[in-house]
Amino acid sequence: MIKPQAMRILLVEDDEDKRHQLSLFFVDTFKAEVVEAKSLNSGVKALFSSKYDLIVLDMSMSTFDSSLSDKTGGRPQPYGGREILMQMKRKAISTKAVVVTQYDNFGQNEDLTSLYELDKQLKLSFPNTYIGAISYKGDFVGWQSRLAALLKKENIIK
Amino acid sequence: MALPIVLKIHSKYYSKEIDSYITYALEDFLDSKNIRRPSELINMYANYQRNQLVFFLREICVESTMDTYTEFNGPHDVAAERLKICRILCELDQPNKDEYQEEIKNLIRQEAISKMLVEIEQSRIHVDVVKLREWAKKDLSESFLRYLDFVRHGIKTTNKSLKDDPKAKALDSEKESLHFMTVPENEVNALFAQIVSEIRDGFASNPDFGLERFVSTRIRHGIIETRLRRPLESHNLITKREKENGPYKSNDYWLSRLGLSDQIGRRLDQAFARFSASYDQLLRNIKAEWLQVRKRTEDKGLFNFLISEGEIKILSDQLTEQSTFRELFEFVMRMLNEKLTISLNEIRNQFIKSGKKEALDLINKLQRSILTIVDLDTYSELEAEINIARTDLQSVFDQVIQWFVPSQTVGTTSYDIVVALNVAEAIVKESSDNFSSKINFKNGDASIEVTGGLPSFIDIFVNIFENVVKRSGLLIPQADIEIEAPNFEEKAGLVKIAVINELGDDIDIDTRKGDLIRRKSLLEKEDYKKAVIKETGSGLYKINRSLKDFKIVGSPIDPFLDFGIEKGKYFISIGIPYLLIDDQTSSNENSIG
Numbered sequence: 212m213i214k215p216q217a218m219r220i221l222l223v224e225d226d227e228d229k230r231h232q233l234s235l236f237f238v239d240t241f242k243a244e245v246v247e248a249k250s251l252n253s254g255v256k257a258l259f260s261s262k263y264d265l266i267v268l269d270m271s272m273s274t275f276d277s278s279l280s281d282k283t284g285g286r287p288q289p290y291g292g293r294e295i296l297m298q299m300k301r302k303a304i305s306t307k308a309v310v311v312t313q314y315d316n317f318g319q320n321e322d323l324t325s326l327y328e329l330d331k332q333l334k335l336s337f338p339n340t341y342i343g344a345i346s347y348k349g350d351f352v353g354w355q356s357r358l359a360a361l362l363k364k365e366n367i368i369k
Numbered sequence: 370m371a372l373p374i375v376l377k378i379h380s381k382y383y384s385k386e387i388d389s390y391i392t393y394a395l396e397d398f399l400d401s402k403n404i405r406r407p408s409e410l411i412n413m414y415a416n417y418q419r420n421q422l423v424f425f426l427r428e429i430c431v432e433s434t435m436d437t438y439t440e441f442n443g444p445h446d447v448a449a450e451r452l453k454i455c456r457i458l459c460e461l462d463q464p465n466k467d468e469y470q471e472e473i474k475n476l477i478r479q480e481a482i483s484k485m486l487v488e489i490e491q492s493r494i495h496v497d498v499v500k501l502r503e504w505a506k507k508d509l510s511e512s513f514l515r516y517l518d519f520v521r522h523g524i525k526t527t528n529k530s531l532k533d534d535p536k537a538k539a540l541d542s543e544k545e546s547l548h549f550m551t552v553p554e555n556e557v558n559a560l561f562a563q564i565v566s567e568i569r570d571g572f573a574s575n576p577d578f579g580l581e582r583f584v585s586t587r588i589r590h591g592i593i594e595t596r597l598r599r600p601l602e603s604h605n606l607i608t609k610r611e612k613e614n615g616p617y618k619s620n621d622y623w624l625s626r627l628g629l630s631d632q633i634g635r636r637l638d639q640a641f642a643r644f645s646a647s648y649d650q651l652l653r654n655i656k657a658e659w660l661q662v663r664k665r666t667e668d669k670g671l672f673n674f675l676i677s678e679g680e681i682k683i684l685s686d687q688l689t690e691q692s693t694f695r696e697l698f699e700f701v702m703r704m705l706n707e708k709l710t711i712s713l714n715e716i717r718n719q720f721i722k723s724g725k726k727e728a729l730d731l732i733n734k735l736q737r738s739i740l741t742i743v744d745l746d747t748y749s750e751l752e753a754e755i756n757i758a759r760t761d762l763q764s765v766f767d768q769v770i771q772w773f774v775p776s777q778t779v780g781t782t783s784y785d786i787v788v789a790l791n792v793a794e795a796i797v798k799e800s801s802d803n804f805s806s807k808i809n810f811k812n813g814d815a816s817i818e819v820t821g822g823l824p825s826f827i828d829i830f831v832n833i834f835e836n837v838v839k840r841s842g843l844l845i846p847q848a849d850i851e852i853e854a855p856n857f858e859e860k861a862g863l864v865k866i867a868v869i870n871e872l873g874d875d876i877d878i879d880t881r882k883g884d885l886i887r888r889k890s891l892l893e894k895e896d897y898k899k900a901v902i903k904e905t906g907s908g909l910y911k912i913n914r915s916l917k918d919f920k921i922v923g924s925p926i927d928p929f930l931d932f933g934i935e936k937g938k939y940f941i942s943i944g945i946p947y948l949l950i951d952d953q954t955s956s957n958e959n960s961i962g
Contacts, residue, residue, distance in 0.1 A: 226760040227767075228729055255439050274436050275443045280487045282768050285436055285444040294437065297389055313756040315749055349733065349759075 218243040218368070221263045223254035223295060225272040225284070226313070229349060233267060233311060236355055241368055249276045250284055251291040255298050265367055266299070266308035268292035270317055270329070270344075289318045293329075296337045307367055308337075310344040311358065342367075370398055370421055373429050381428075392437045395429060405440050408453040414461070423462045430454050445483065452476045478788060485784065485792040485823065490768075492824040493587040494713065495776040497578035497918075498702070501571050504578070505698055512564050513694045519557040521690045562681045568701045573662045573674045577914065580672060580709070581662050586828055586911050588772065589660055591835065594652050595800040596769055597728070600761035602800075604754040606735065607645045617642040627747050636742045644735040651727055659719055671719065672712045680704065706775070713773045720773075725766040732759050784826075786817045786864070790850060793830035801838045806848040806868075815854040817864060819945070825918040826945075832908035832915075833868050833941055841939065842873025855947070861924045863944035870939050882934050892930070912943075921948050 220243045224230040230247055237243040246261070248254040252275045258266070272291035273284030288294060292310050299308065310333070317324050324332075326344060333341045342365045347354045362368045373394035380388050399405060402413065407430040414422060432447050441447045455469045455476070462469070574581040601607040605622040620641040624634050661670025687700055736755050740748055787808055794806045819826065838846045853865040872878065888909050909932065916928040929944040 227763045228759070251437065252439060252441070252443075259439070277764055277767070278443065279490060279768075279771055280483055281444050282764065285447075286433065288437075294389060301393060314753055316753065 218264045219262070220245045220265045220267055221248065221254070221257055221261075222246065222267045223248045223251075223257075223272065223292070224267075224269040224311075225249050226269070229269075229311075229313065229347060232349065233347075236358070237267075240355075240359065250274060251288050251294055252276070252285075254291075254295055258295065258298065258304065259302065263306050265362070266295070266306050266340075268295055268308055268310050270310055270312045271314060289322075293333065293336075296333065296341055299340055300337060305339055307342050307365060308340050309342050309358070309361060311347050311354070312344060313347050313349070315346070370417060370425050373398055374421065374424060377424075377429050388434075389437070391429060392434050395434060396438050396440075406450055407435075408450060408457065411457060419461065423458065426454050426458055427462070427465075445480065448476055448480060452480075478791070481785070481788045482792050482795055485789065485827075486795065488782065489792065489796070489824060489827050490772060491774060492776045493583065493772045494580070494709075494774065495583040495587075495824065496572055496580050496709075500578035501568075501575070502698060504571060504575070505568050506694060509564050509567055510694045512560065513697060516557065516560050516564065517690060517692070519560070520688070558681070558685070561685050562678075564697070565676060565681055565684060565701055568698065569674050569676060569705060570664065572702075572705045573664055573672065577917075582914070584660060584662070584672070586832075586915070587824070589656050590832075590908065590911065592831075593656065593660070593769060594649075596765060597652055597762075598648075599800050600758050600765050601648065601732075603761070604758040606641065606732075606755065606758055607648060608641065609645075617645045623751065627743070627750065629743065629747070633742060637739065640735060640738045640742060643738075644731060647731050647734075648728070651724070651731065655724060659716055671716045672709070673715070674705065674708055674712075676704075710775060713775065716773045717770050720766060720770045725763060728762055728766065729759065732762065782823050783818050783820045784823050786819060786826075786852065786866075789819070789823065789826050790830060793827050793834055796827070796831050797834040797838060801835075801846070803844075804834060804838050804846045804848075806834065806850055808850045808852065811851050811853040812856075813854075815852075817852070817854055822918050825915040828915045829912050829943065830868075832912050836908060836941075837868070837870045837939075841870050842876040843871060844873075846870065857947075857949060860949050861921075861926050861947065863926060863929070863946055865942060865944050867940055867942040872934070872937060872939055878934060878937065881939075885933055889932070912941075916943060916945075919945050921946050924948050 218237075218241055220237050222230060222233055222237070222245050224233060224247070230249070234245045234247060237245050243265075246257055246263070248257045250273050254268075254272075268291075270292035271287065271289045273286070274288055274291075275281065275285040277284040292312075296308060298304075299306070310330075312326065315326050317326070317329060326346065330344045333344070343361050345354055345358045345361065359368070373391055376387060376391045376394055380391060395407075399407065399409075402410070404410065407426060410422070410426075417425075430451070432444075432451050435441060435450060436444065436447045441450065452473060455473045458469045459466050459473075571579060573579055576582050598607060605620065608618040608620050610616065611618055619638050623641070624638060627634075627637075629637060658669050659671045661668065662672040662674065663670040664674050666675065684697075684700055684704065688697060732755065736752070739751055739755075743751070790806065790808060794804070797804050834848055837843075837848045847870065849869045851867045851869070853867075855862040855864060872881075892910065892913050909930075913930050916930055919928045924946050926946040928946055930942070932939075932941040934940070
């Protein structure tokens, strides 16, 4: 009997606690194999280096992983998640992607966009890959059932 | 090459909406030429019009475009590539050479600062082993020789009273009678244990060269609190006490921004005050319970240098009658370094499992508390700031965890004084970003390179700059630095650096002058050793101590420190001795050894 392969998920998230919570959720609930990336740069590299069943993206992140020599990780990327979706489109990667974010607004000044508006824009720009956005509140676990419901609706999980 | 150029022109003159496509076009162009980086185009220049190539390298191959190209591994990698490109542009675009050279200078300076910051971060845990060895040899050799005497006479491990040992009586009568008269039971083992304990005490807590000195100066003296508070202060989630042990200041920022009723405003303010108090208690616990040196069972601290009787026995068993003091010292150092490594591991684990977790729990508790006080619209304004602060807090704890590694060898690094001053400024700006310094050379620009003592140099100026921030009473603290470079005609002399700052209107100058006179008197009497280990105060004692690290053996000139108030301004002047090590250097570039 061939054992079904575990679902492979790429998780791109710079907040360590949130990354841990999400990873735990996918492993415990779906027995998934989770590949973690902490920045735009390492996220895109991981994206190009392997195949996944699902991409889970933070929206705002740093350009690079932070290190001893650069604590900030380079420029902040307020729309880093969108940048990864663009890279997926550019390289014809059709894996489904979901955004899980703590923020209700992104960018600054004229660039300021609400999560609601951003969700609409992403659905228009990436109709074949982007499936939706989930608002994450670390202390409250409602996000787990909303995320599971979305993945079920998109037939990514049974 | 045309596509990235067209996209760049669109971005520059029309809209930045499609800026991401510039990076993609750059990447596709380089791919089409089978190269990975723009600097590799050097072999293909003949294929392109010069003005196109210059525009491409100058305007498109910039850090903000290249950093999202996955060929690069980090900001330093990107900066290194931009440096290569600027050097190429100096050749290709001669009329604008000055502009590229200025950019090259800034890039090199930023890289030097960045490299130095890493060295400083990795040198917080330090013991001056050279000075420890010198001191131990001077103070403990004689005791060791006495111990070896006992060993040679075969009375190392006996528990019997010497009176009962006929063999002992038969030996050299003068020495034996001396031993007989002055050596009680187990005196030999006690003597050996004493020697080992004294080396341990020197290693762990000597105020001149021991671990305690450096942990106090480079971590406990305000630095760890400043670093760990910074993410919360940036988002106005934490306030300070009005005075020592007093109540916490009101969180005026959020109270005025949210425009709440008195009752709700009061409840919110209390939530912030409770959070501030709890978080500061966490930081106090870290300093008092973790970051202390433990030599006795009753001591607190995770720098654990308790030595058991078994360990003493193992050490003594490694020695023979022919052993030298140097060998003993090396054995003890090996043991102490192992204990240090274990301690650092334990501290890192504590930060990961306990410190960081507790900090996150506190911020989550604050968030839950706020949710019960304000309505949802008001809450969402705060929520974004709390979320960013939470992410930044984790990052800052990770940075602090990296401090607890054995010190890297930085003793022989050469560095430019101006760059090192920039590093000290950068460190202070991490917590006080409105601080700035201005450097002037009193007698014409000079490049002065120092060899060795970088961490101590940084310690001195971080202390000085922090004093300007904390004690000047200025809203926008600024330090004017005056460097007096000697003309280096003499083989030995001093490089003098003065830091001057204005004082705020609220400063009582007479009281301050009195305080400074008192401190000067203590320094002159050298009556400040305990103050070096304490974490409060202006750090003048610590500055003085760090300055002594620049004493050059064989030089008649000592480092000096002077400070006071003149014409309403505070000044602190230091003199760093130099000794010329190469007579062939040019008149404006000299090494201080």
